[in-house]
Amino acid sequence: MAEGRVVGIDLGTTNSLIAYMQGDSPVVIPGVDGSNLVPSIVALDPMPADGSRPTVTVGNTARKALIETPERVIYSVKRLMGRGVSEVQAELKLFPFRLAADVDAANPNEVPRIQLGEMTFTPPEVSAYILRQLKRNAERFFGAPVTQAVITVPAYFNDAQRQATKDAGRMAGLEVLRLVNEPTAAALAYGLDREKEGVIAVYDFGGGTFDISILKLKDGIFEVLATNGDTHLGGDDIDNLLLAIALDEIRNDYGIDLRPHADAVQALRKAVIEAKIELSFKDTTHFDIELPNGTRYQREIPRAVFEDLIKPILERTAVPCKQVIADAGINPEEIGEVVLVGGSTRIPAVRRQVDAIFHLSTRGKKPHTELNPDEVVALGAAVQAEILGGSAKSTEDMLLLDVTPLSLGIEALGGVVARIIPRNSTIPASATEHFTTGVDGQTNVAIHVLQGERELATDCRSLARFDLKGIPPMSAGMPRIEVKFLIAADGILHVSAREQRSGKEAQIEVKPTYGLTDEQVESMILDSFDNAEADFAKRLLIEARLEAETILAAVERAPQHPAWQKLTEDEKLTIDALKSVLQIVSTGEDANVIRSATVSLDQATRRFAELMMEEAVTSAIRGKTMDKAGEDLGDEIQAPHPMAAAEFK
Amino acid sequence: MSPLKVLNSDSTAVPVVCWSCAVAHNESTLFCTACSKVQPPPGVDYFQVFNLPRHLQIDLASLEQEFHKLSRKLHPDRFARATEAEREFSLADTALINDAYRTLRDPVRRTEYLLKLEGEEIGEEHAGHNTGNAERTSRVPADLLEEVFELNMQLDELREGDQKDPALLSEVGAAGEKFSGMLNELDGNLQHQWALWDDGDAATRTAAQKQMVALLDRRR
Numbered sequence: 001m002a003e004g005r006v007v008g009i010d011l012g013t014t015n016s017l018i019a020y021m022q023g024d025s026p027v028v029i030p031g032v033d034g035s036n037l038v039p040s041i042v043a044l045d046p047m048p049a050d051g052s053r054p055t056v057t058v059g060n061t062a063r064k065a066l067i068e069t070p071e072r073v074i075y076s077v078k079r080l081m082g083r084g085v086s087e088v089q090a091e092l093k094l095f096p097f098r099l100a101a102d103v104d105a106a107n108p109n110e111v112p113r114i115q116l117g118e119m120t121f122t123p124p125e126v127s128a129y130i131l132r133q134l135k136r137n138a139e140r141f142f143g144a145p146v147t148q149a150v151i152t153v154p155a156y157f158n159d160a161q162r163q164a165t166k167d168a169g170r171m172a173g174l175e176v177l178r179l180v181n182e183p184t185a186a187a188l189a190y191g192l193d194r195e196k197e198g199v200i201a202v203y204d205f206g207g208g209t210f211d212i213s214i215l216k217l218k219d220g221i222f223e224v225l226a227t228n229g230d231t232h233l234g235g236d237d238i239d240n241l242l243l244a245i246a247l248d249e250i251r252n253d254y255g256i257d258l259r260p261h262a263d264a265v266q267a268l269r270k271a272v273i274e275a276k277i278e279l280s281f282k283d284t285t286h287f288d289i290e291l292p293n294g295t296r297y298q299r300e301i302p303r304a305v306f307e308d309l310i311k312p313i314l315e316r317t318a319v320p321c322k323q324v325i326a327d328a329g330i331n332p333e334e335i336g337e338v339v340l341v342g343g344s345t346r347i348p349a350v351r352r353q354v355d356a357i358f359h360l361s362t363r364g365k366k367p368h369t370e371l372n373p374d375e376v377v378a379l380g381a382a383v384q385a386e387i388l389g390g391s392a393k394s395t396e397d398m399l400l401l402d403v404t405p406l407s408l409g410i411e412a413l414g415g416v417v418a419r420i421i422p423r424n425s426t427i428p429a430s431a432t433e434h435f436t437t438g439v440d441g442q443t444n445v446a447i448h449v450l451q452g453e454r455e456l457a458t459d460c461r462s463l464a465r466f467d468l469k470g471i472p473p474m475s476a477g478m479p480r481i482e483v484k485f486l487i488a489a490d491g492i493l494h495v496s497a498r499e500q501r502s503g504k505e506a507q508i509e510v511k512p513t514y515g516l517t518d519e520q521v522e523s524m525i526l527d528s529f530d531n532a533e534a535d536f537a538k539r540l541l542i543e544a545r546l547e548a549e550t551i552l553a554a555v556e557r558a559p560q561h562p563a564w565q566k567l568t569e570d571e572k573l574t575i576d577a578l579k580s581v582l583q584i585v586s587t588g589e590d591a592n593v594i595r596s597a598t599v600s601l602d603q604a605t606r607r608f609a610e611l612m613m614e615e616a617v618t619s620a621i622r623g624k625t626m627d628k629a630g631e632d633l634g635d636e637i638q639a640p641h642p643m644a645a646a647e648f649k
Numbered sequence: 650m651s652p653l654k655v656l657n658s659d660s661t662a663v664p665v666v667c668w669s670c671a672v673a674h675n676e677s678t679l680f681c682t683a684c685s686k687v688q689p690p691p692g693v694d695y696f697q698v699f700n701l702p703r704h705l706q707i708d709l710a711s712l713e714q715e716f717h718k719l720s721r722k723l724h725p726d727r728f729a730r731a732t733e734a735e736r737e738f739s740l741a742d743t744a745l746i747n748d749a750y751r752t753l754r755d756p757v758r759r760t761e762y763l764l765k766l767e768g769e770e771i772g773e774e775h776a777g778h779n780t781g782n783a784e785r786t787s788r789v790p791a792d793l794l795e796e797v798f799e800l801n802m803q804l805d806e807l808r809e810g811d812q813k814d815p816a817l818l819s820e821v822g823a824a825g826e827k828f829s830g831m832l833n834e835l836d837g838n839l840q841h842q843w844a845l846w847d848d849g850d851a852a853t854r855t856a857a858q859k860q861m862v863a864l865l866d867r868r869r
């Protein structure tokens with residue numbers, strides 16, 4: 001098979017995106033609903049009566065299930081990636097989903113599984129469903145299979161979290177050519193525009209993670225000087241805090257504990273998030289929620305109160321910022337530009353915080369926000385995908401030199417950590433260590449690999465334990481085993497070992513502390529037909545028909561909409577004619593013919609869609625939210641248009 | 650999938666035969682001089698990686714330039730769609746140049762590395778089963794680090810608060826002076842020995858070597 005396009009994927013806590021390079025500029029590929037963002041929400045449809053596997057839905061469709069069947073929906077799964085059972089348990093206190101009942105909480109090596117309706121899923125499997133959705137969106141867009149991708153991860157992700165992300169890619173039928181750190185990707189997206197030299201900082205405050213990176217740009221080389229962050233700090237924390245406050249208030253003032261009512265909690269969460277978003281551009285907002293007993297929880301929240309509440313969360317971003325500046329060995333004044341990434345940077349208080357940390361306004365500077373903070377990481381991933389593809393002029397001089405965020409060490413006697421690769425080392429990086437035996441005739445040596453900055457092994461994250469086996473029996477201290485640790489460009493560790501006196505390659509049996517085995521990943525690969533060409537054609541046809549049905553259904557209802565009357569007779573006739581064409585061709589077997597008929601009808605109805613939008617906006621101004629307006633008008637205009645603009649060859 | 654994988658470690662011996670065009674080289678290099686294909690990591694020291702003499706006084710700007718030049722050619726990004734062998738060589742070679750650059754750009758690491766090449770034993774930990782050269786956890790002296798944090802905190806207070814608080818101002822001034830004094834003293838001593846080592850005769854070198862070992866041990 002000819003090598004296809006490499007796509008860039010931002011697998012986010014809240015939303016996920018897929019992008020590619022269109023000529024010289026990166027572009028996000030929209031989904032069927034026309035939206036660039038695919039909410040990172042996965043839902044399980046009701047169990048079919050025949051007992052077959054229920055369908056898994058992803059994105060906006062899954063979001064709808066969040067209110068109706070919250071026990072069958074999972075979101076923010078990124079926070080669970082690469083984590084052990086006990087960590088996941090702590091995390092889940094804030095979320096409505098639970099560990100599967102049969103997960104052995106006492107076994108620290110067990111990969112957690114989440115209960116979703118009747119079934120259970122590991123976090124990489126859930127992520128794989130999101131990735132598969134993105135892959136399908138891209139395949140639909142290109143009309144060709146997509147098999148290779150660059151996926152972004154928070155810079156501060158550890159080895160296990162990175163490996164879990166790669167596993168998810170594999171399960172989704174994607175060869176992950178590279179994992180790229182999110183802030184670095186953002187820098188690539190910005191760096192593409194103009195020739196730049198100098199030091200920049202990327203402040204990435206997303207849904208679930210916070211990253212701060214400092215890069216030096218020179219002649220197309222993007223050299224990361226240092227990175228820091230908190231994989232447990234994001235917009236989610238703001239939502240959870242506001243939610244907890246609201247729940248307490250409702251209990252105290254109305255005597256109702258909403259916590260056991262998953263659907264009511266979800267509705268409240270939705271309201272809290274809307275309030276947060278509104279406070280980014282308004283001075284005040286208010287809640288108005290119906291409680292189960294029929295009374296209403298109404299509350300005014302001025303921006304100042306909101307900012308006071310979230311202050312402790314924002315202050316937590318200052319610590320990594322100071323550390324990263326120290327690690328990069330620079331003064332804040334040397335940072336020429338600051339790039340803002342992630343939806344949470346829309347909050348005015350966050351911008352003020354950034355300004356204070358980097359002394360921006362005192363130097364007459366402003367942070368960069370030209371690129372959409374929700375999209376910039378995906379755009380950068382597309383740039384890196386193009387660099388790896390290696391064929392484009394626009395990126396041929398660009399090279400990314402990234403670093404490992406955490407120090408790598410091994411446990412020495414007394415439980416102390418001996419650091420072998422310091423944090424902020426440019427990757428790939430390696431270190432060679434020598435080990436020997438302590439007892440005569442000893443044939444095994446146990447090695448414990450750790451990641452983190454603390455002095456004691458118990459305070460660092462355990463990456464893996466392995467035994468060097470088959471050491472020829474010698475007196476104590478005689479064998480000389482050379483172990484090579486290599487962190488690859490993904491930030492993932494590889495190990496090799498050799499006994500030097502006998503020249504024997506020592507056997508290593510690695511037990512990752514958290515993570516799936518190769519066999520487990522293999523068994524979790526999603527519907528393997530994804531890669532088969534014949535099935536691919538079949539799927540394209542099914543999808544083409546589905547799209548045709550969607551738009552036909554929308555056009556069928558169109559004349560009942562007031563906007564229809566605003567169309568000219570000519571426009572109406574054209575739409576009718578194209579509708580008949582599509583109705584006929586969609587019974588045929590040629591996906592391309594169906595598609596072009598769909599596109600024609602789509603284009604003919606574009607003005608109608610715009611008119612509907614105007615209506616929706618008008619009713620929003622009359623005091624309804626966009627969402628409400630959409631509901632009033634029917635499902636098909638949730639998105640600006642029933643069918644996204646698509647490109648067909 | 651397990652986070653750890655076993656790679657083949659290659660031993661390199663001279664002369665080396667290019668895996669691609671079979672031309673023999675008397676020196677092991679990163680690239681084949683005949684067909685310019687990437688080669689397995691050569692058995693050279695960090696100074697040789699950058700074609701530098703074994704000196705401690707280094708022009709950091711030209712070191713960076715050379716590092717970037719090699720990175721452009723060797724980085725795994727350039728081999729994403731190459732053969733498996735080339736990908737593996739690129740990975741190992743890039744790790745080598747990154748390790749070399751990380752060591753040589755830093756004055757203390759550079760000095761330690763050269764001293765080890767010259768056969769000095771510094772910071773060698775023989776405790777436990779690890780006979781290796783794992784870095785001690787704090788490379789920067791703890792008291793110096795303490796000073797830096799103190800200074801930063803005071804600077805922040807100054808920026809956020811009343812700029813004219815004279816007590817705070819003089820405190821910051823004192824802390825700053827103390828800090829830069831400590832740094833300068835350490836650096837000054839070390840740099841003095843560098844010059845002696847780079848330009849001296851055999852006897853001067855040996856003496857400088859001992860001095861540097863002592864200086865580095867004091868930093869620990």
Ligand SMILES: [Zn+2]
Pocket residue numbers: 667668669670671672681682683684685686
């Ligand atoms: Zn050759």
